[in-house]
Amino acid sequence: xxxxxxxxxxxxxxRIEAESSQVYLAMASWAEIQPGIDNITAFFYRHSDEExxxxxxxxxxxxxxxxxxxxxxxxxxxxxxxxxxxAFKSLLEHEEFVSKSINNLVDIALDEKDYATHNxxxxxxxxxxxxxxxxxxxxxxxxxxxxERSGLYLFDQDILNVSVMGGGE
Ligand code: FEO
Numbered sequence: 001x002x003x004x005x006x007x008x009x010x011x012x013x014x015r016i017e018a019e020s021s022q023v024y025l026a027m028a029s030w031a032e033i034q035p036g037i038d039n040i041t042a043f044f045y046r047h048s049d050e051e052x053x054x055x056x057x058x059x060x061x062x063x064x065x066x067x068x069x070x071x072x073x074x075x076x077x078x079x080x081x082x083x084x085x086x087a088f089k090s091l092l093e094h095e096e097f098v099s100k101s102i103n104n105l106v107d108i109a110l111d112e113k114d115y116a117t118h119n120x121x122x123x124x125x126x127x128x129x130x131x132x133x134x135x136x137x138x139x140x141x142x143x144x145x146x147x148e149r150s151g152l153y154l155f156d157q158d159i160l161n162v163s164v165m166g167g168g169e
Contacts, residue, residue, distance in 0.1 A: 006117055007067040009108050014058050015072035016101055021051035023094055026077040027087050036149075039156045040084060047091075054124070061120055084152060085142045092135035099128040134162065 002010070028044035031037055059069035081087040102124045109118040141158060145151035 002062065002065045002067045002117070003112055003114065006108055006112055006114055007062060009105055010058055010062050010067070010117070011070045011072075013101060013105060014055055014062070014069055015074075016098060017051050017055035017058060018072055019074055019077070020094060020098060021048045021055065022074050023077040024048035024051060024091070026079050027081070027091065030080050031084070031087070034084075037084065037152060037156045039159045040152075043159050043162065044087075054127070057123075061117075065116070084155070085139070088135060088139050088142060092132065092139060095128065095131045095135055099132060102128055138162070 024044050025048040028041055028048055031041040031044050034041075059071075062069040078090070081090070102121065106118060106121050106125065109115075109121060138159070142151075142155060145154050
C-alpha cells in the first residue's frame with residue numbers, strides 16, 4: 001500500500017511524464033513543418049509516444065498498489081523554436097528536470113522504506129541516464145556539423161541510427 005505522500009509524489013510524476021509527452025509532441029509538430037527533416041520529426045514523435053508509455057507505467061503501478069492514479073490537466077507547451085539545436089537543448093533541459101524529479105521520488109521511497117516503489121523506480125533512473133546521454137550526444141553532433149541546411153541534412157540521416165530510447169516499455 002502506498003503512503004499518501006508517496007502516492008501524491010507518484011501522481012506528480014504522472015503529470016510530469018504527461019507534460020513531457022506534450023512537450024515533445026509540440027517539437028514533433030513544429031519539426032514536421034520544417035522542410036527536409038523527416039527523421040528528426042519521427043524522432044520527436046517517437047519520443048512523445050515513449051513519454052506516454054512512461055506515464056502509463058506509473059498509472060498502472062499506482063493503481064496496482066492500492067492508490068488512485070490521477071489524470072492531470074496540462075498546460076500548453078512551447079510551440080515553436082528558433083532552430084533545431086534550440087529544440088534539442090530544450091529537450092535536454094527538460095530531461096534534466098525529469099531526472100531531478102525521479103531522484104526526489106527515490107528519496108521519498110527510501111525515506112519511507114517503501115522498497116517496492118524504490119525497486120519500481122530503478123527502471124526510471126536507468127531510463128533517465130540513457131535519455132540525458134542521448135540528448136547530449138545529439139547536441140554535440142549538432143555543434144559539430146552545424147544546423148545550417150547541409151549540416152541538418154546529415155544530422156537528419158544520422159538520427160536514423162539512434163534508437164536507444166529505452167524501448168519505451
Ligand atoms: Fe519519461 Fe524522458 O522522461
